[in-house]
Amino acid sequence: MHTGRLVLTPHDPYYLPDDIDAVIENLRDIQFCADPVADLKGSHYLLGERFMQLVSFMGCSPFIQLEPSPDGEPFCHLFIVGPYPEPVFLRGRNTGAPRCESxxxxxxxxxxxxxxxxxxxxxxxxxxxxxxxxxxxxxxxWRQSAGSGRLFLCIENIFPNEAIPSPELMQTLEHSSTAKMPWGYFYIQD
Ligand SMILES: [Zn+2]
Known part of the structure; x- marks a missing residue:
């Protein structure tokens, strides 16, 4: 069964950062992520030296697999979903009914x-x-169990609510585009 993933996306689902490469570059600068994963197609990146400082793990010393293993087991890494011309909705088996804002x-x-x-x-x-x-x-x-947006940064193999993005990570994302739009996050399980 799929463990889950942490998904970061701009708080405004209609907003798309003007330069996605700059977002990734800034995440590499703070060592949130590192080189692209050699064997995976698409935009997959290894996590960086400071990943474990840039998200707070709940519970006691989790075992986080940060490197691909020869047997192809799931491992913790970053991949990019999007960009999309219009917002798309991401949900998982953990998604619960939202409440009316009124x-x-x-x-x-x-x-x-x-x-x-x-x-x-x-x-x-x-x-x-x-x-x-x-x-x-x-x-x-959605109380962090689903979300919509035009660009998603997904951290694979994270259980819902197991890891909380740090203020430094959220600020780096916010400052990665000229509009300085805040980001949010949620968790989904396939
Ligand atoms: Zn109502």
Whole structure:
């Protein structure tokens, strides 16, 4: 079973950093990540010397596998998903129903709302089944169990809530683009 992954993405799901290479370069500068992974296609990077300082691990001395092993076991590394022209929604088997921002009740039909939202992510408004409040599902609060965005930095092999990004990591991401937009994070399990 998939352990999970930590996903970092700009807080505003419609925002895309102007220079993605600069984001990666800044993460290499603080030694969050290092060289690309040789044997994997796409944008996969080994984690850097300071990875364990740039995220806080909960619980006692976790065993974190940071290098690929010959038997192809999953290991902790960074990979880039996106960029996308419009926000996409990432969910996992750990995703729970969001709450309406107005009445705070759970929205049970969120999977069908997301399907409709994907037709027009910029403008679609979902009506709350309890109070009829209109809200764009991109702005639902998933309590860090799902999220939407146009660019995702995924750290593979992290259990939900096991590792919390440090303020230094979040600031580096925020300062990686000229607009200085804040980032957020969530966890998903396939
Ligand atoms: Zn409501």
């Amino acid at each position: 009445c705070r009740k759970r929205i049970p039909d969120w999977p069908s709302q997301i399907i409709q939202w994907q037709q027009d992510p910029g403008h679609y408004q979902a009506a709350c089944p309890h109070c009829a409040h209109q809200q764009n599902p991109a702005k639902y609060n």
